[in-house]
Amino acid sequence: MNILYNKVGDDMKILIISDIHGDYNTLEKITNDESFDKLIILGDLFNYSMITNDLKDNKIIKLLKKYKNNLILIKGNCDNFIDYKKIDLYAHEIITITLNNHLVTITHGNKYSKGFLPNYHGDIFLSGHTHINNLIKEYGIIYVNPGSISLPRGGSSKSYGFFTNDKIMIKNINGEIIKEMEI
Numbered sequence: 545m546n547i548l549y550n551k552v553g554d555d556m557k558i559l560i561i562s563d564i565h566g567d568y569n570t571l572e573k574i575t576n577d578e579s580f581d582k583l584i585i586l587g588d589l590f591n592y593s594m595i596t597n598d599l600k601d602n603k604i605i606k607l608l609k610k611y612k613n614n615l616i617l618i619k620g621n622c623d624n625f626i627d628y629k630k631i632d633l634y635a636h637e638i639i640t641i642t643l644n645n646h647l648v649t650i651t652h653g654n655k656y657s658k659g660f661l662p663n664y665h666g667d668i669f670l671s672g673h674t675h676i677n678n679l680i681k682e683y684g685i686i687y688v689n690p691g692s693i694s695l696p697r698g699g700s701s702k703s704y705g706f707f708t709n710d711k712i713m714i715k716n717i718n719g720e721i722i723k724e725m726e727i
Contacts, residue, residue, distance in 0.1 A: 556644055570693045570702065599630070605633070616636070616650060636650070638651040649668070668688065677700050702716060
């Protein structure tokens with residue numbers, strides 16, 4: 545488990561995207577439409593069927609590298625084939641950091657999730673994996689799943705998350721707020 549105790553920042557606009565599964569066009573649209581200070585990618589950049597030996601020229605990788613200094617990248621269960629060193633990126637399995645004055649645990653969701661938390665976790669828990677957006681507070685922990693920007697499940701729409709100093713939102717890919725919580 546990766547735990548960083550340093551303060552990454554406060555009063556930041558944080559864009560949270562999960563389960564891209566190769567959908568470059570939607571990823572590009574969202575990153576162009578939103579103004580943000582930090583980008584969190586909760587994994588599953590590609591599908592297993594998109595396995596290739598060389599990802600250096602891949603459009604999704606190029607876009608993520610554009611934000612490299614403001615990127616927190618998490619490995620998803622479909623990302624096991626990616627050699628992050630070869631593409632000059634780093635991906636965490638799980639990380640706990642301070643963001644917007646909250647201790648935030650960030651993971652994909654295939655190993656840890658609501659009901660299956662790691663021993664050490666923050667008061668905000670970010671995970672994807674299910675492709676179903678969710679924003680709830682239970683026993684003092686805010687659980688955020690931004691859903692999927694490409695393959696939503698369970699009747700949900702394509703969506704992503706946005707985290708400011710005082711709010712967490714789930715938005716559809718047109719930027720409309722579909723769920724919101726003051727923190």
